[in-house]
Amino acid sequence: MDTLTDGVVTLERWRPEDLDLLVATVAASLEHVGAWLIWATNGYGPAEGEEFLTGAAERWASGEGYEYAIRTADRTLAGGCGLMRRGDGREIGYWLAKSYTGHGYATRAASLLLGQAWRMGTPHVTILHDELNTRSGAIPQRLGFTLHHKEAAADALAPACSGNDWVWRLERPA
Template identity: 40%
Template sequence: MDTPAERFSSSGVGLRRWRPEDVDELVRTVRQSLGHLAPWMPWARHYDRDSALGFLRDSVSGWRSGKQFDFAVLDEHGLAGSVSLMPRACAGVEVGYWLHPSRTGRGVMTTAVAVLTDEAFRRGALRVEITHDLANVRSRGVPERLGYRQVGTLPPAQPVAPGGCGIEMVWRRERPLGHSR
């Protein structure tokens, strides 16, 4: 997949490449989201400024190397979460995301993932996948609403997230026929 654009906007949701000056807002948003994130994302449990600085450094190097493209998700209230495009083998891309609990149920992440799914196809991806723990019902809603189809499950990830069952659901969308780069 070719490098995506660094900024998007759709239906009141903005996506932009993470910046070093986002560090304090990132820490604040993750800490406010701890009860919502920690059951699924163990990294959130001890998130601090050093964790955020490490993520932002990794985001810069991932962008340069083409291994991962991380975006801040913004709405009218500021930082709402994060979404990433991660190129995989055989022209595939994985999308990962998290969202502040006050923004759930409003279409924020569905819009963000829809935008990045389209961008991945524009940039040459043949398929886009989303994986999440079977027990994470809220994460399941995003691929369902966007027309992804469940294509299977993966064996339990180790370690299993505290709120999860360890079985990862895999959802996929294929590049539409006739979709040009």
């Protein structure tokens, strides 16, 4: 599904023409996003944006991941999110430009991805975040996930991260 909406936020599959806006949006929130997400820790320019968009198109084609721009009702780019393969389930990820936090947009985006996961027949969905990233952790809690386990971070750490990840999980409704 290329577009998902709840009337407040619209998730749109990333397109090559999103490059300039993507780069400008991440660059304007670099400290906020890069504190927690390593891909934005050391700057974000056209090369990084292009690499992401190319990779997102490949991941979409292979079914590895469905990544979307989060747009508000006036079509402004508020952030990004994705529904990625993780084991036999899927994992939701998200980020928002700093000025778009505090309105429930990421929770709405995650809820839309959750609906998509269930429609695809996914048996369970996880959300993973660093234990210090409490704003991220509030999202699975709002959506009824339960804490499944804690694990050491597998990837390089962004500067605000402790290295301990919390993994929340929700089973597909019967």
